[in-house]
Amino acid sequence: MSRILLMHPILDPGPQILAEAAEVIAYPAGGPLDEASIRQAAEGCVGIVSQLMDPIRETVLSTPGLKCVSNVAVGFDNIDVAAATAHKVMVTNTPGVLDDATSDFAFTLLMTTARRVVEADHFIRSGQFHGWAIDMMLGQDIYGATLGIIGIGRIGRGVAHRAKGFNMRILYYDPQPLPQEAEEQLGATRVDLNRLIAESDFISVHVPLTPETQHLISTPQFNAMKRNAILVNTSRGPVIDEAALVEALNAKKLAGAGLDVYEREPAVHPHLIPMANVVLAPHIASATVRTRSEMSAMAARNMATAVRGGRPPNLLNPEVKR
Numbered sequence: 001m002s003r004i005l006l007m008h009p010i011l012d013p014g015p016q017i018l019a020e021a022a023e024v025i026a027y028p029a030g031g032p033l034d035e036a037s038i039r040q041a042a043e044g045c046v047g048i049v050s051q052l053m054d055p056i057r058e059t060v061l062s063t064p065g066l067k068c069v070s071n072v073a074v075g076f077d078n079i080d081v082a083a084a085t086a087h088k089v090m091v092t093n094t095p096g097v098l099d100d101a102t103s104d105f106a107f108t109l110l111m112t113t114a115r116r117v118v119e120a121d122h123f124i125r126s127g128q129f130h131g132w133a134i135d136m137m138l139g140q141d142i143y144g145a146t147l148g149i150i151g152i153g154r155i156g157r158g159v160a161h162r163a164k165g166f167n168m169r170i171l172y173y174d175p176q177p178l179p180q181e182a183e184e185q186l187g188a189t190r191v192d193l194n195r196l197i198a199e200s201d202f203i204s205v206h207v208p209l210t211p212e213t214q215h216l217i218s219t220p221q222f223n224a225m226k227r228n229a230i231l232v233n234t235s236r237g238p239v240i241d242e243a244a245l246v247e248a249l250n251a252k253k254l255a256g257a258g259l260d261v262y263e264r265e266p267a268v269h270p271h272l273i274p275m276a277n278v279v280l281a282p283h284i285a286s287a288t289v290r291t292r293s294e295m296s297a298m299a300a301r302n303m304a305t306a307v308r309g310g311r312p313p314n315l316l317n318p319e320v321k322r
């Protein structure tokens with residue numbers, strides 16, 4: 001029976017789907033996540049079920065007999081897809097099933113930051129609430145504000161749908177324009193990045209991490225933001241220059257930030273920790289029971305199909321399997 005390496009546990013029904021297709025070898029819990037260790041564990045395996053913290057690059061992809069890497073995520077910046085293609089290794093991801101959970105969470109961060117919910121909760125729990133006051137915990141209006149969406153793919157569009165219900169003016173920046181019908185339906189206007197930055201009260205980032213999007217938001221962008229702007233990031237940490245964000249927040253160049261992802265995850269820039277106008281989440285945008293289960297099933301089905309010699313439904317490098 002073929003062997004596959006499961007880097008981290010996945011949720012039901014993923015394990016059953018994998019077990020029906022192959023012998024599953026579990027990577028040691030808490031084991032080192034460097035390429036050499038993963039390569040060693042992958043010897044003799046036809047597949048690896050990976051997650052975003054697993055570096056799957058040349059060293060791993062050159063493992064003899066390796067046929068498929070199935071990432072339990074829609075983002076695949078942890079995998080060198082070009083090297084996989086060169087070694088004829090299929091790479092798959094889990095698009096679509098996490099759109100609603102992730103869009104909901106981007107909106108949750110937007111609202112929580114704008115209305116200072118985390119700060120308010122701490123205020124109560126630390127015994128500081130002694131009665132209503134007209135100037136207590138003043139936040140930013142959401143209804144009717146301008147939202148700038150950077151990257152209007154599956155999740156960016158989901159955020160736009162939600163924003164429509166809040167009567168927001170929607171600007172977006174994406175090299176791929178939406179079809180005219182979708183623009184009209186969402187009430188979204190395509191603009192360049194400079195205009196989006198300059199006019200938005202809220203900026204929500206939904207691009208993949210690529211060499212082009214690394215530090216897409218850095219000092220020049222922070223300098224051009226409205227002083228009341230709130231930045232939300234549920235994409236990947238390195239899209240935002242975290243040191244520049246800290247500087248900009250200290251200089252009050254923007255009003256706050258809602259972050260799910262970090263430049264050096266799981267490390268968080270220490271200066272962000274005490275900032276009351278920053279809401280920090282531990283990379284949980286897709287973390288609902290249903291979504292994580294569907295991601296697990298989808299990743300397992302991709303792997304099972306590859307192991308059986310088929311073409312996985314979510315193949316990122318179709319040139320490997322004609």
Ligand code: NAD
Nearest residue numbers: 075102151152153154155174176206207208234235285286
């Ligand atoms: P998608 O491919 O459907 O959409 C990405 C969009 O970004 C596309 O429309 C693309 O044209 C656009 N884009 C690419 N480069 C750009 C650039 N330089 N400037 C502006 N736009 C650019 O992807 P998706 O399914 O919407 O997911 C987006 C990203 O969100 C994923 O790649 C992943 O990294 C991240 N994500 C994070 C979580 C989380 O748990 N925090 C969950 C799901 C997805």
